[in-house]
Amino acid sequence: MVTESIKQAVAEALTKLGIKNPDVSLEHPEELSHGDYSTNVALRYAKELKKSPQTIAEDIIRYIVLQKIPALARAEAAAGFVNFFLAGEFFAERIQEILEKKDGFGKQDVGKGRKVVVEFSSPNIAKPFTIGHLRSTIIGDAVAKTLSFLGYSVIRDNHLGDWGTQFGKMIVAIKKWGDIQKIAENAAPVRALVDLYVCFHAEAKTNIALEDEAREWFVKLEKGDEEARGLWKQCVAWSMKEFESLYKRLGVSFDTMHGESFFEDKMRAVVEDLERKNLLKESEGARLVFFPSDSLPPLMIIKKDGGTLYATRDLATDAWRKREYGDGVIIVNETGGEQSLYFKQVFMLEEMLGWFARGERVHIGHGLTRGKEGKMSTREGNTIWLEDVLDEAVKRAEAINKETAEIVGIGALKFNDLKREAKQDTIFDWNDVLNMKGDSGPYLQYSYARAMSVIRKSPPQLRRGAEFARRGGGVTTLERLLYRFPEVVLRAGKDYAPHFIATYLIELAGAFNNWYAKERILNAGEETEYRLALTAAFAQVMKNGLWLLGIAAPEKM
């Protein structure tokens, strides 16, 4: 690799100047006019060498020139940095590599032999699938895809919220005000259920007995009461039907869908394990785990009434995963950021239990999606339903082109959640969420479609795959960005941060569109083959990138 040659040469130069074991790192300068790679060693070692950074940089360059590194066109000293400009052949080779590897360009094997469970989406049964769940679904899907691209063996898990006291409430509400027949005939049964749920909370404000009734019904459900079980199963079935149609539209799939109920009978063993290890302490009638030197607030495992909690279920879940997938499995939870303290507690406890090492438990906490007036709540009934959001997105896309509306609308929606860091809050604004121009999903899709159109219209004899010759000329921004795709994927995977891919693709598309506007790709004389190859390489990288983000890449739009 050319980077290795440069690093080695710089290190040798520094050694000659009197630095023992110099530490040389290369980076891409933010500003492309500063070269393809640069190093700041001259600045870092200026004090030790008692010379100005500029002088050191010039010394380094003098040495490097003598080494005659083939892929290096030139090096220059500027503001104490040493900037390296790569030669045209380097870029031609990378273009060739992209065209040869095709869908595999960017694939790596850093995760080879490693299993990772990505838990995401995780909507609640009989509750709305909201724009908040959408965020988890989109980010989780992109993270899972990125990790699999990096060679990990990924298990995509949907941890459905299908258990808990809210089902007691649901059953009471159905029995008091609902009609199973009518709900079943309703085009949107889940909406009817949510109305009942809202109704329950409104009534419970004045009628305290309702809460007790709900608790009783949940106990019945836990004990396997036939009527309770039947109603619960019905709720699950209605919700699943709705979820499946949403996932189909979003193009998201799962390997496992073990809801919380699946782990009901697996909690006892975990609690016993905690007891055996003397980790449970009683306080005010409940049983909880206290952390060493109170580094974190205590975590409750068993309630005063003997009931279990979210934490109990999650521990049972992770214990099961460890048995099922083996030691060394990595578990990633994509949830709302408000759970970040809770996950810190769980991670610390799991480390205390010796279940997981550092870095084997990861929490991606996404920010809230807020309305303009504040948090959106199911209980109050001011929910934004995902189905409505999808329909609106498609409607807006239809205004421009009917045929691709579904793909474009959903692409816009997805990109909006992927373009920013996960932990950032987002304010829900239709114009922002469904943006079709500028830095948006459709912009990427459009750039891809345009490149594909150029290829489609080009004379077949010029489309001979990787057969082309680059005949000098200036190196374009497009070329200087294309080969970086694998580095971007690696970073996105390591940090569980798909927005690095999203922002890179925007930059890449911008470079292509700029180039496209200036050049005549099909009519440029002897360089046409290369330009076509470059276009094809762009299309390939864009396609791979869009795949990682879970955004469709239409060939025409």
Added chain:
RNA sequence: CCCCUUGUAGUUCAAUGGAUAGAACAACGCUCUUCUAAGGCGUUGAUGUAGGUUCGAUUCCUACCAAGGGGACCA
């Protein structure tokens, strides 16, 4: 009261401790007889406050201010 996260242009977002802080939207100019104008080019405009560490700070540390989220029987 304690803890976490976030304060960047009018707005929404970027920026492994580096160079002149990048985009996009909005506004205002241009730009399709030539392969997709959902495009391209240009103009205006920003690091909450005060210190500290550093050759160099949006980034790290301290204090303050502001917003959001958490803090034992929801998840």
